[in-house]
Amino acid sequence: MQLLKQPTAATIKVGPFVDDGDGKTAETGLTISQADIRVSKNGGAFAQSNNSAGATHDEKGWYGVPLD
Numbered sequence: 001m002q003l004l005k006q007p008t009a010a011t012i013k014v015g016p017f018v019d020d021g022d023g024k025t026a027e028t029g030l031t032i033s034q035a036d037i038r039v040s041k042n043g044g045a046f047a048q049s050n051n052s053a054g055a056t057h058d059e060k061g062w063y064g065v066p067l068d
Contacts, residue, residue, distance in 0.1 A: 013058065028059075028061060051067065
């Protein structure tokens, strides 16, 4: 878990995402849209992130998620 102070903009890394068939091959071509990214602020209800770009692949199955 990574904590961010308000109002801080940061790009966090999530992953690694791996193939469900063998459990080790990195998933590098996933499409993770804004609607797929759900966040909870101060323990409140989960909601879609403000970031319209979604997540982008960085390397070896790790994705960057911009938060603001």
